[in-house]
Structure formats: structure tokens, C-alpha cells
Amino acid sequence: MADTSIGTPDQLRDPNYTPALHKAVPLGIQHVLAMFVSNVTPAIIIAGAAGFGFGSDAGAQGFPDMTYLIQMSMLFAGIATLFQTIGFGPVGARLPIVQGTSFAFIPIMIPLVAGKGVEALPALFGGVIIGGLFHTVLATFIGKIRFALPPLVTGLVVTMIGLALVKVGIQYAAGGVPAINAPEYGSLLNWSAALVVVFVTLALKFYARGMLAVSAVVIGIIVGYFYAMAMGMVTVEAITTSWDRAALLQVPMPFKYGFEISIAAIVGFCLMAFVSAIETVGDVSGITKGGAGREATDDEISGATYADGLGSTVAGVFGGFPNTSFSQNVGLIAMTGVMSRHVVTIGALFLIVCGLVPKVGAIIRTIPIEVLGGGVIVMFGMVVAAGISMLSDVKWNRRNMVIFAIALSIGLGLQLEPKAVQYLPDTLRILMTSGLLPAAFIAIVLNLILPEDLAGEATEEVSGGMSGHGGGSLGG
Numbered sequence: 001m002a003d004t005s006i007g008t009p010d011q012l013r014d015p016n017y018t019p020a021l022h023k024a025v026p027l028g029i030q031h032v033l034a035m036f037v038s039n040v041t042p043a044i045i046i047a048g049a050a051g052f053g054f055g056s057d058a059g060a061q062g063f064p065d066m067t068y069l070i071q072m073s074m075l076f077a078g079i080a081t082l083f084q085t086i087g088f089g090p091v092g093a094r095l096p097i098v099q100g101t102s103f104a105f106i107p108i109m110i111p112l113v114a115g116k117g118v119e120a121l122p123a124l125f126g127g128v129i130i131g132g133l134f135h136t137v138l139a140t141f142i143g144k145i146r147f148a149l150p151p152l153v154t155g156l157v158v159t160m161i162g163l164a165l166v167k168v169g170i171q172y173a174a175g176g177v178p179a180i181n182a183p184e185y186g187s188l189l190n191w192s193a194a195l196v197v198v199f200v201t202l203a204l205k206f207y208a209r210g211m212l213a214v215s216a217v218v219i220g221i222i223v224g225y226f227y228a229m230a231m232g233m234v235t236v237e238a239i240t241t242s243w244d245r246a247a248l249l250q251v252p253m254p255f256k257y258g259f260e261i262s263i264a265a266i267v268g269f270c271l272m273a274f275v276s277a278i279e280t281v282g283d284v285s286g287i288t289k290g291g292a293g294r295e296a297t298d299d300e301i302s303g304a305t306y307a308d309g310l311g312s313t314v315a316g317v318f319g320g321f322p323n324t325s326f327s328q329n330v331g332l333i334a335m336t337g338v339m340s341r342h343v344v345t346i347g348a349l350f351l352i353v354c355g356l357v358p359k360v361g362a363i364i365r366t367i368p369i370e371v372l373g374g375g376v377i378v379m380f381g382m383v384v385a386a387g388i389s390m391l392s393d394v395k396w397n398r399r400n401m402v403i404f405a406i407a408l409s410i411g412l413g414l415q416l417e418p419k420a421v422q423y424l425p426d427t428l429r430i431l432m433t434s435g436l437l438p439a440a441f442i443a444i445v446l447n448l449i450l451p452e453d454l455a456g457e458a459t460e461e462v463s464g465g466m467s468g469h470g471g472g473s474l475g476g
Contacts, residue, residue, distance in 0.1 A: 033211070034215060040074065041372070043069035043321065051117045063365050082345065104272055105321065111434055129259070133313050155390030164435060166380050174370075248357065253318065264431055271437055279325065287333055402450070
């Protein structure tokens with residue numbers, strides 16, 4: 001419910017309204033707390049998949065590359081958020097949109113870097129930059145392609161993103177990929193740390209209000225961190241060593257890891273840009289409806305998409321990952337009723353400061369992977385739930401059931417059994433084993449070419465008595 005002590009109802013619905021500073025600053029930090037863990041998690045996952053994160057030899061040097069990626073995640077989430085809130089020219093919606101590192105691209109990035117170390121990063125960031133430029137171009141005609149991405153397609157893609165990532169959460173909770181063959185992998189101690197995070201997060205989400213509920217995952221990880229210290233999983237000495245090794249200030253370096261053209265990376269990032277753009281359209285609409293009770297304008301939608309693409313491009317130049325609008329912050333605006341873009345600008349400045357101070361990343365990297373796993377289990381499970389929620393808007397007739405069935409079967413199947421396409425050329429193999437892109441491609445194409453009505457026998461004969469004859473929006 002909106003707090004009228006912050007301003008009048010008309011002021012609270014006005015994006016250009018600035019609350020008093022002593023109230024605007026906590027509201028801005030609240031936005032950062034809502035997205036902080038989600039924003040830095042992709043950097044930790046990609047570093048781990050590439051082999052220079054947790055459990056790698058880089059630990060002896062304090063994981064310098066992973067720390068840098070964490071820094072860039074914070075810094076360019078802040079910069080991309082400023083693109084949205086302040087804007088310039090056609091760039092930016094000039095709405096309270098919080099940008100952050102997108103989960104959607106992780107299933108694309110993992111096959112590109114898997115086990116290849118830092119050497120995989122030039123091609124990865126080449127894909128981020130070119131994909132970001134393509135995303136920027138999408139802004140000029142975003143309204144014209146929305147027809148090709150109905151809830152059936154977007155819901156499937158979001159669900160697939162979550163399904164691709166839930167395995168990561170379980171691996172982290174059990175001890176991390178490098179520990180898979182070690183005796184302690186999956187131990188009660190490891191799982192206890194992860195479950196502390198899960199239970200604290202659930203308790204706060206269900207029984208707390210205000211900032212405690214909004215920052216439930218962050219608080220859960222902090223409690224898990226102290227539990228891990230009490231159990232000897234992380235020591236004060238390790239924390240102080242990590243803190244002392246980190247510089248007080250570090251300016252980002254353009255093309256720190258180089259730049260390389262990879263067809264697989266470029267195709268993957270460009271295709272996922274469509275999904276990210278549509279997600280942003282939904283978030284902009286959610287903000288204007290939830291915060292101001294109106295529809296988003298065409299300029300706001302195209303401006304937000306421009307900011308998405310440009311933010312991702314600039315991030316890629318300095319070693320950051322693709323940015324997108326964060327949906328949890330859309331819900332936060334609906335909850336607080338404060339539509340001020342200047343509140344989010346304060347949060348963006350806080351993120352930028354964190355990104356310029358390596359000591360922040362140095363503390364984050366001391367979080368035991370099992371503790372992070374507890375938070376990741378919650379976050380990635382919510383991604384799946386969000387996809388299923390989107391699918392609830394689909395009219396489940398026989399046609400849509402067939403499209404969903406084929407896309408999910410092939411996409412998820414290739415994800416689970418990547419060796420099934422081991423003889424394809426490298427570029428095609430990487431794209432196929434993501435699972436996400438083939439599922440999205442199949443769903444989009446079938447949705448465009450299949451007739452609206454399929455014969456009843458077309459699905460009855462293969463549904464095994466489970467043809468879904470329920471009522472409402474899920475009716476046959």
C-alpha cells in the first residue's frame with residue numbers, strides 16, 4: 001500500500017516527483033536490496049562454469065577474474081539503470097526501471113565458456129556487444145514483433161530458462177561442481193547451510209512486511225553466511241585476507257579480456273535479445289499500470305528497449321553481461337506505490353559506487369558456495385514459477401498443447417542429453433545444447449504456421465487420457 005507520508009497520491013504516481021531525501025535514500029537502497037543477489041549471481045555462475053570461480057586454482061589468488069565480473073555486474077547495472085531513469089534522446093523510458101544482469105542469457109553463456117577458462121571470455125563478450133547492438137536496433141520496431149511472441153512462447157522460454165538453471169542451485173547447495181567427486185559433496189553440513197538460507201528466506205517472504213520481505217533473499221544469505229562461519233565453513237582469516245587483497249578503488253578497463261567474433265555467441269545473444277526485449281515491454285507495462293494506473297506509451301516502450309540494448313553493449317565492452325529490466329522491482333513499485341524515477345536513480349548511484357570498490361566483490365566472493373546455493377534455489381525456482389504464471393494466460397486448446405509439447409520435449413531433451421548432437425558443427429552444437437534456443441525457435445515457427453484449429457484426433461490419440469478438458473482458461 002502506498003505511504004501517503006511520502007507525498008500526495010498524485011505525487012506518488014508521478015515519475016518526475018522527488019520525495020524528501022531522507023525518505024528517497026532508503027527507498028532507493030530498498031530497490032538495490034531487492035535485486036542485489038540476482039544481479040551478481042550470473043557472474044559467479046559463469047566464472048564457475050568456465051573454471052576460474054569457486055573450487056578452481058584461481059582461489060589461491062583470490063578469484064581475481066570472478067571478482068572483476070562481480071564488480072562489472074554491479075557497476076553496469078547502475079549505469080544501465082541511469083540510462084532508464086534519466087535517459088538521453090530516444091534512450092530510456094524515464095521511468096523507475098531497475099536494470100540488472102539477465103538470467104535469460106545464462107543457458108546461452110554456459111555452453112560457450114564450459115571448462116575453457118578466461119580464454120573463452122573474448123568470444124563471450126564479443127557476443128554480448130554485438131547482441132546488445134542488435135537489441136538496440138530492435139527498439140525501432142519492437143511493437144511490430146510482439147505478435148510473434150505471445151504468452152505461449154514467452155512463458156515457455158521463461159520456464160525453460162528456470163529449468164536450465166535449477167540444476168545449478170542443487171549443485172551449489174551440495175558443494176559446487178568442482179567438488180562433485182569429493183566425499184564431502186552432498187554432505188549434511190553442505191545442505192544444512194543451503195537450507196538455512198531457504199528457510200530464512202521463506203519465513204521472511206511469508207511473515208515479514210516492508211523492507212524485510214523485499215530483501216528476504218539477501219537477509220537469508222547473510223544469516224546463512226553467519227551459520228557457515230559458526231560451522232567453520234568460512235573463517236575470519238579468509239574474510240580479512242580477501243578484504244586486504246582487494247583494492248579500494250578500481251576503474252573498469254575496456255576490452256580487458258579482448259574481443260573475438262564467435263558465430264555461436266552472436267547468434268545466441270541476438271536471438272535471446274528478442275526474449276529480453278519482450279520481457280522489458282512487459283515490465284514497462286507493469287510499472288505504468290501498477291504505479292500510475294495507465295498504459296505505457298510507445299515512446300516509453302521503445303526508450304526502455306533502447307536502454308536495454310545500449311546498456312548491454314557498454315557493459316560488454318568493459319566485461320559486463322547483458323542487462324535487462326528486473327521484474328522483482330516492478331512488484332516493489334506496485335507494493336510501495338512510489339513511482340518516482342529519482343528514487344531508483346539513487347539506487348543506481350549506490351550500485352555504481354559498489355561496482356567501483358573491489359572490496360565489495362571481495363566480500364561477496366567469500367560467501368560459501370553452499371550458502372549461495374540456498375539463495376539460487378529460491379531465485380531459479382521463482383523463474384520457473386514466473387514462466388508457469390505466464391503460461392496460465394494461454395488458452396490450452398489442442399493446437400497450443402501440440403506446440404508446447406514439441407518445443408519443450410526437444411528443448412529440454414537436448415539440454416539433458418547434449419551428446420545427442422555431438423556430431424553437429426561446433427557453432428550449431430552449442431546453440432542446440434542450450435535447449436533454450438531450439439525450444440523458442442520451434443515454438444515461434446509452429447505458432448506462426450500451424451492453423452488455429454487442429455482436428456480432435458490429432459491430440460487425443462497421443463495424450464494418453466490426459467488431454468486437459470478442464471474449464472476456464474485451461475480448457476480444451
